[in-house]
Amino acid sequence: MGARVISSAEEMKGLLGQQLGVTDWLTVDQGRVDGFAKVTGDHQWIHVDPERAKESPFGGTVAHGFLTLALTVPFGAELYELHFGSSRLNYGLNKVRFPAPVPVGSRIRAQVTLDEIRETGAGLQLTTTYTIEIEGKERPACVAERLTLVVP
Numbered sequence: 124m125g126a127r128v129i130s131s132a133e134e135m136k137g138l139l140g141q142q143l144g145v146t147d148w149l150t151v152d153q154g155r156v157d158g159f160a161k162v163t164g165d166h167q168w169i170h171v172d173p174e175r176a177k178e179s180p181f182g183g184t185v186a187h188g189f190l191t192l193a194l195t196v197p198f199g200a201e202l203y204e205l206h207f208g209s210s211r212l213n214y215g216l217n218k219v220r221f222p223a224p225v226p227v228g229s230r231i232r233a234q235v236t237l238d239e240i241r242e243t244g245a246g247l248q249l250t251t252t253y254t255i256e257i258e259g260k261e262r263p264a265c266v267a268e269r270l271t272l273v274v275p
Contacts, residue, residue: 127203132247132273135205138237143251144202148230148258149194151186156227159190173227186225191265195253198233199269208273214248217268223260230258238268247273 127144129135153173160166165187168175176184205211225231232255239250248270255265 126201128206129203130206132207132240135207135237135247135249135273136240139240141237143235143237145234146198146201146232148232149198150230151190151225151227153184153227156184156186156190159187159193163187163189165189181224181226184227186227186229186264188221188265191221191225191231191255192219192267194231194255195233195265195267195269198253198255199235199251202233202235205271205273208246208275210274212272212274214270214272217250217270219265219267221265223257223262223264225257225264229260231255231264232258243272245272246275249273 129138156170160171169179169181170184170187173184176182234254234256236252237249238252239248241248241250251269251271253265253267253269254263256263
């Protein structure tokens with residue numbers, strides 16, 4: 124099943140308050156965590172040293188919180204495509220929380236809801252909430268309110 128195509132602002136407004144979908148599961152492996160550490164310069168041992176991390180309270184390496192947050196980009200693309208406006212811009216975040224760590228080897232997925240649509244002078248501002256869950260865990264890994272600006 125492909126991403127939902129949303130063809131107009133009117134169609135988007137009809138989805139207000141609804142879940143846009145739930146992604147497939149994604150395994151967070153050590154290679155992904157190491158690659159994120161390399162591009163960000165965040166080489167904290169809890170993320171990149173599996174032997175030392177065995178002695179941590181987590182019992183192994185965990186993904187960076189910002190890696191989990193960054194995965195909202197491909198998760199969103201998996202669920203929906205906006206086919207209106209001249210461009211779409213990452214406008215920022217309202218709120219981000221990391222309630223639970225993501226142990227390397229875990230599977231995660233996102234549930235996305237459309238919470239607000241606001242007309243601005245620059246375009247249509249969308250607020251979507253991404254709740255990233257960890258398979259088999261009660262608490263989510265991340266809850267983030269993302270802002271997207273759809274430029275006319």
